Amino acid sequence: METTDILKRVRQIEIKTRGLSSNIFAGEYHSAFKGRGMMFSEVREYQYGDDVRNIDWNVTARFNRPFVKVFEEERELTVMLLIDVSGSREFGTTWRTKKNMISEMAAVLAFSAIQNNDKIGVILFSNKVEKFIPPKKGRKHILHIIREMVGFEPENRETDIAGVLRYLTNAIKKRCTAFVISDFLDTNFEDALKIANQKHDVVALKVFDPRETELPNIGFVKFKDAETGQLRWINTSKRSNRDAYSQWWNDNDEKVSTMFRKSGVDSVSVRTDEDYVKALMALFKKRS
Template identity: 80%
Template sequence: MVEATDIIKRVRQIEIKTRGLSSNIFAGEYHSAFKGRGMTFSEVREYQYGDDIRNIDWNVTARFNHPYVKVFEEERELTVMLMIDVSGSREFGTTWRFKKNVITEMAAVLAFSAIQNNDKIGVVFFSDRIEKFIPPKKGRKHILHIIRELISFTPEHRETNISEALRYLTNAIKKRCTAFVISDFIDEGFEDALKIANQKHDVVALRVFDPREAEMPNIGFIKLRDAETGENYWANTANKKTREAYKKWWHENQENLRTAFSKSGVDNVAVPTNEDYVRALISLFKKRA
């Protein structure tokens, strides 16, 4: 069990790092990439050459006997949902950090970026079922609560069901939101749920993976354990056919994911654990903007 003092220390460390990133790097990019729900009336001003005549306020124009136009501003406030995969596979890592560490930091950056733009932020932790729901709110206190949960939350189950999480999002969140699904996406059969969720909400997929998952090393017989089912089995990694079969499976899996995201119209980015996630997020934001 993680001690309370250790949690507080880690929360503070993550806050300092991710708050700085969201302030200095992501503020403008986030604002441009994730639009508000529409336009709202702000004020009227005198007509200027080039203004859209459809925006003329005829009542004010008649009163002053001079053309005036309505000025609209983007209705900025959004609801942002973080869909956090807490299944067993997030605990894998062969570099200097586990997948769950990258997931935690990215979620914290997005949370701070959201509140700096006056957006509400909520969280859904999911495995093969919904583990915990934190309703959308604003404020630093709320963000720190989210970070504490990201660090210390222990799921009751270890398997993955992305379809279940997406169906929950579709049914539980009534108003349109921006939903970041942060997962390694080691699952299948969630394409229909993804498409339906993205029709109601703006779904963005952040896929975290360890570079070792892409290729099996040649190190002889090794004992492997499935982090989600607990099943143990032996593999002969010295066998070339075994390594090639695994590599083929990985590439087919990645291609299936790309196809699923494309058909569903979901923006996505792959984030390896051995690289800086900042670059990946900025690339995604610029693409959307």
Template identity: 65%
Template sequence: MEATELIKKVRKIEIKTRGLSQNIFAGEYHTAFKGRGMIFSEVREYQYGDDVRDIDWNVTARHNHPYVKVYEEERELTVMLLVDVSGSRLFGALGEEKREMIAEIAATIAFSAIQNNDKIGVLFFSDKIEKFIPPKKGRKHILFIIRELLDFSPESKGTDIGGALRYLTDALKKRTTAFVISDFIDDAESYRTSLSVAANKHDLISIQVFDKRDTQIPDIGLIRVKDLETGGERWLDTSSKRTRQALSKWWYDRQQKMTETMRHSGVDIASIATDEDYVRALMALFQRRGVR
């Protein structure tokens, strides 16, 4: 992308997403994520009513009397965006391309984070770790992230969500609020274990961006289709009812497996089509978390 065009796009997305985060998301973001992170404060003697799960068994053994760990609310969060940059994000039949919506959603979350004095970082992944931007604060950092969201060129085209989750678990020792933003065109079984481990350590949220042509295709006759991740091409007879039903079943089965995997690990997920209003979907996600 040319420098002047990139600057214009960065400015356009900044104006739109900063406005959304200031006027719409600020309160919901704070309610949904603030206070969920807890840090160790001190050890004191056990008192009636304390949760036995907080007992510090090492201190208890030394003093021959029960002691519990006391935690306090974290005033500052670290937010990570795990952004899928695989080949399938380039698909766009209805609405905008997936990558454009992914960039806007990520930028909106980023601006919401810095308005709440949180750090924000990004991990770009395909079937490998493409780039890691450490969490920082400030508008300059946000604009750098937006430029990368719009103009980053990955080395690979495949998808490995499990690999991204393992990297998150290993790289960030402190509890983090992490958003996985992807179309989730990956085998849920391949990242099931990594998802559970990451969700146990971090506050994990999944945002699926998909095109409705991923779910079903119209009867438009014989067409040539290309897999944007593998590069493979084939002819597809969309006039065949069996072919259209097979595609719909493939999507439905994969969605069911993905949803079950998220539920098993206690991970919230929002699925947003490229021709839908992502603002409404994010609001619903934040509000759902905020009333817990």
């Protein structure tokens, strides 16, 4: 992709996703992803309805009238986006590819994070960590992240989700909220997911194309694996082939969903021909 095309795409994503973050997601995001806890702010005189457990007895004794401690949410979070840049993200049979949807969803989360004064960082991964962008704040930082998502060309095309989860666990020392955005065609990451979610708050966003769920009946078709490059002819006119493929998809989807449930990881699945706004809102409300 040429530089001018990248900048144009970045601007399009910024306009769309920044507006969504400001007008739709801001409140839901704040409620769904809490700060690290409550920190002391000040002492004020007791008012009717205040929790008596918050009375500061030392100050009360000094002034001979009741005072209470006031606490504020320690809001600042570190948010990490773990973004799948493997070959399979390039697939798409609707008006957008999985890559385009992943980029938009990540941008919405990034703008929502900085509006809540959170730091945002990114790990782009294939079957290795392709790029690490340390957590920072600010619009300039967000635009840098979007440029990387749009224009980045990975060295490898295969996927290793377990590897990036282990990297997250080792590289980010303090607890963070980590969004893993992938098609999750790789299913060998259960142990790494459990360990990562014990240290961090891991959230999974699965993106898939509707054509991936079943094969059309269009005769012999030459397929190419986007990650391994393997070529294979398949007779899609045979019902047994179409049924076997659909069964593979359903088994894969159920295996991944079961891993999320067993690991205590919140997740949502979004098709490329669907509105991801509704899916993210449902996820946020579920966590609120």
